[in-house]
Amino acid sequence: MRERKIILSEKDMPKKWYNIQADMPNPMQPPLHPGTKKPAGPEDLSPIFPMALIEQEMSKERWIDIPEEVLDIYSLWRPSPLHRAYNLEKALGTPAKIYYKQEGVSPAGSHKPNTAVAQAYYNKQEGIKRLSTETGAGQWGCSLALACNYFDMDCTVYMVKVSYKQKPYRRSLMEVWGANVHASPTDTTKSGRDVLEKTPDSLGSLGIAISEAVEDAAGKKDTNYSLGSVLNHVMLHQSIIGLECKEQLKMVDQYPDYVIGCCGGGSNFAGISFPFIHDKIRDDKQVRCIGIEPLACPSLTKGSFTYDIGDAAGFTPLMMMYTLGHDFMPPGIHAGGLRYHGQSPLVSQLHHDGLIEARAVGQEGVFEAALTFARTEGILPAPETAHAIKGAIDVALECKEAGEEKTILFNLSGHGHFDLTAYDDYLAGKIKDVEYPQELIDESIASLEKIS
Numbered sequence: 001m002r003e004r005k006i007i008l009s010e011k012d013m014p015k016k017w018y019n020i021q022a023d024m025p026n027p028m029q030p031p032l033h034p035g036t037k038k039p040a041g042p043e044d045l046s047p048i049f050p051m052a053l054i055e056q057e058m059s060k061e062r063w064i065d066i067p068e069e070v071l072d073i074y075s076l077w078r079p080s081p082l083h084r085a086y087n088l089e090k091a092l093g094t095p096a097k098i099y100y101k102q103e104g105v106s107p108a109g110s111h112k113p114n115t116a117v118a119q120a121y122y123n124k125q126e127g128i129k130r131l132s133t134e135t136g137a138g139q140w141g142c143s144l145a146l147a148c149n150y151f152d153m154d155c156t157v158y159m160v161k162v163s164y165k166q167k168p169y170r171r172s173l174m175e176v177w178g179a180n181v182h183a184s185p186t187d188t189t190k191s192g193r194d195v196l197e198k199t200p201d202s203l204g205s206l207g208i209a210i211s212e213a214v215e216d217a218a219g220k221k222d223t224n225y226s227l228g229s230v231l232n233h234v235m236l237h238q239s240i241i242g243l244e245c246k247e248q249l250k251m252v253d254q255y256p257d258y259v260i261g262c263c264g265g266g267s268n269f270a271g272i273s274f275p276f277i278h279d280k281i282r283d284d285k286q287v288r289c290i291g292i293e294p295l296a297c298p299s300l301t302k303g304s305f306t307y308d309i310g311d312a313a314g315f316t317p318l319m320m321m322y323t324l325g326h327d328f329m330p331p332g333i334h335a336g337g338l339r340y341h342g343q344s345p346l347v348s349q350l351h352h353d354g355l356i357e358a359r360a361v362g363q364e365g366v367f368e369a370a371l372t373f374a375r376t377e378g379i380l381p382a383p384e385t386a387h388a389i390k391g392a393i394d395v396a397l398e399c400k401e402a403g404e405e406k407t408i409l410f411n412l413s414g415h416g417h418f419d420l421t422a423y424d425d426y427l428a429g430k431i432k433d434v435e436y437p438q439e440l441i442d443e444s445i446a447s448l449e450k451i452s
Helices: 051-058 068-074 086-092 113-125 139-150 161-166 168-176 190-198 206-217 232-238 240-251 267-283 345-352 363-377 383-402 420-427 438-446
Strands: 016-018 063-065 082-084 097-102 130-135 154-160 180-184 223-225 258-262 288-294 304-309 318-323 357-361 407-412
Touching: 016 232, 016 240, 016 267, 051 113, 051 232, 068 113, 082 240, 086 097, 086 363, 086 383, 097 240, 097 383, 113 130, 113 139, 113 232, 130 139, 130 206, 139 154, 139 168, 154 161, 154 168, 154 206, 161 168, 161 180, 168 180, 180 206, 190 206, 206 223, 232 240, 232 267, 232 345, 240 267, 240 407, 258 267, 258 383, 267 288, 267 345, 267 407, 288 383, 318 345, 357 383, 363 383, 363 420, 383 407
Parallel strands: 097 407, 130 154, 130 223, 154 180, 258 288, 258 407, 288 357
Antiparallel strands: 016 063, 082 097, 304 318
């Protein structure tokens, strides 16, 4: 019988996270205070983040211990299985081997609890009683609601309005776990009111929702802000994905030629790829790591590598990243978790240095890939995850054309059980490719304040 599923035992779960900052050939540029434009220090971040996460954000230590309390909750679903996609390979007629990491087995249905649990834990340790956050597609909001539930904390979520309407069951799941969920932009924060005054019918964006969540947390002693992607400590926590993959692939004597993940803020792509980029940097492994982003929000493929703020209102530090400009308003595509104007500074630096690659793909091809995967492997992927599937299929077909027996690994970062409205629309012919016009991207980037 074919070995379709490769499972690590609970005792073999990684006990440390991998911090790629220890190995990068060129370090990131420091974040800058939005007011002074000087490097932001711990004191600038402490009003909204616990010191333990601030230390991780700035750490250059290669390995950081995972607390026992976090490991205990991880063990509910970790180690997650690694699958060989035999049926997909056969359907494509490719000589390539395709493996996928099944992160949809978490209680929240995605990879996001890997950092949500850690963030809730560190905040609880420092006496915080409530966390505020934003969410796009809702996977992050569900994950933080779950984590806060485990640590007896309150949770407030600002959900991008277009996703709030498209994905009502993700909102329901957050509320099941005790979170208060608002459609962003709201009239309950100054950031939201400012947007609604200019654009009353705004669909919202992650940048706007971040502003609302940060504003909510700022100045409240019992409340901190929590972010599900972009920041260094998030990439750190997600590294458990790739670390497990390395051990699982060793069990079948394989090593990937390609590592692929969808790319919005960067967390699931970083999670699966950074442990392999470690090998690329330190051991000269010839592995290609490819981030797949939507044509509608192409920060890596069409953005500018420069300093920009992470939110719409300017509350967050300026970060050196690939960005479409914080005024960029992405179309209301169904992959709500990828509708962000910027990219993780770590992912951005690695892309700038040529250590990773990026491709942008259209919605129609993404949903076609999702259906192919669902009909061969039996798993319905989230629209965000389907970008990684599209990337893996494209590479597998390139291998077929070249007659190359390569090994492909991708991150199945979440299931699509709450995304059936998107599939209904695709099957009804309502989903079309959306490519954001270059002139609007240029206009948004041109509006950025130049940082000397």
